[in-house]
Amino acid sequence: MTRRLVFPLFWRIFLSIWLAMAITMLISNVATRALMDRERASIERQVGLRELGLEALAVRQSDGRGAAWRFLRGQGERLELHLILVEADGQDGRLPAPIRERLESGWYRQRPALIEVAEGYRLVAWPRMDGEGWLDPRFFRVLEMTLAFVLITLACWWIARLVSRPLRHMETTARDIAGGKTQLRVSERIASRRDEVGHLASAFNAMTEQLCSLLERQNHLLRDISHDLRTPLTRQRIAIELASESSMDDDLMASILRQNERLEAMTSQILSLYRVSEEGRDIPREAIQPVGVINDVLQDAAEYAKHRGVDCQLTIDSDCPGVTVLGDQELLQRAFDNIVQNALDHTSPGRAIHIRMKKADGELVTIIDDEGPGVPPEVLPHLFEPFYRADKSRGGTGWGLGLAIARDIVAAHDGAIGAEIGASGGLRVTVRLPVFTDVG
Helix, strand or coil: CCCCCCCCHHHHHHHHHHHHHHHHHHHHHHHHHHHHHHHHHHHHCCCCHHHHHHHHHHHHHHHCHHHHHHHHHHHHHHHCEEEEEEECCHHHCCCCHHHHHHHHCCCCCCCCEEEEEECCEEEEEEECCCCCCCCCHHHHHHHHHHHHHHHHHHHHHHHHHHHHHHHHHHHHHHHHHHCCCCCCCCCHHHHCCCCHHHHHHHHHHHHHHHHHHHHHHHHHHHHHHHHHHHHHHHHHHHHHHHHHCCCCCHHHHHHHHHHHHHHHHHHHHHHHHHHHHHHHHHCCCEEECHHHHHHHHHHHHHHHHHHHCCEEEEEECCCCCCEEEEECHHHHHHHHHHHHHHHHHCCCCCCEEEEEEEEECCEEEEEEEECCCCCCHHHHHHCCCCCCCCCHHHCCCCCCCHHHHHHHHHHHCCCEEEEEECCCCCEEEEEEEECCEECC
């Protein structure tokens, strides 16, 4: 396997900012020099400027320096220039200090131009303060700062996009996978990057692939075990029923039959958990009325509640009977049945469970309170985990699948389920389902 060249993200960020600064300085210097050369060239292109210097030289030689100075001053006012004739050699060969400062300063407003007039003489010219056509160095400073700001802003934008965009994509992918779309992966374009982000994306894909494979094997195992158990259990139940018709001990046969029924119920629960986990939010949906569903659940549980000596009290707000939710009626009935059965199992004889249905903030809220012993606060987050059973105070005959199945069913209906300690000290389970229609 060919090893790809890695270009670390650190060096990408470092070099991007460094190059932005370097390019800014380079372009600034080039632009500054070009503009100043252009400024000096504009002076040198003044018509007759060299000829003007020759005339000033002739006046100097005939009438002296004072006459030459007055001549250049008058001509400079006409041309809006400062004009000085200096000797290139001898005592006057060195330029005056103010002129040298102007020539040596890169940002001086009136940088002079030197024009060769004749052998040994040069004409120095620079614009007056109010001269037209001369660029203010402050413009150069603003231009340089603007250019630096634009380039550095572009570099920072590119870096932020380079880092945040793939991370945002990975975050979205992770959320979608957590929501049940286990076939999704981080795009190959990001995973093939030769930096830390690409390595992270590749590791994320590998981890997701492994986890999804483990989850798939777990689901297949549950499904295969459940299916394999159902056939022999059915045959065993038939055999027990046939044997019970003979002279075998009735109590023994009844005990065997109860254990068989428990195994069948457990198998059915596992299959339900597998179905909901596999289908997720892709379940078939239709408009159903939860009020009718909860009434059916209570009717089915009436005989068991009577046997347990527990009273079931249902309260439905006046605005709930016409409310519908979008989902699968059979699954939703299974979820409520599991919650009610759990409440009945852990409520002592002579006590009651309280069920209330109300509408709030576009949701249909169903609250099931039991008067059982409750659970410790640290147990609450684990109640909806498969095969989890609370402490001995709520020990029962279940397998820890009922609430887990209810959680998955509610989640498949885009709802939410939670548990807390109720006002009576028992367990309170709250189911929230989004309202589809409200004809009330």
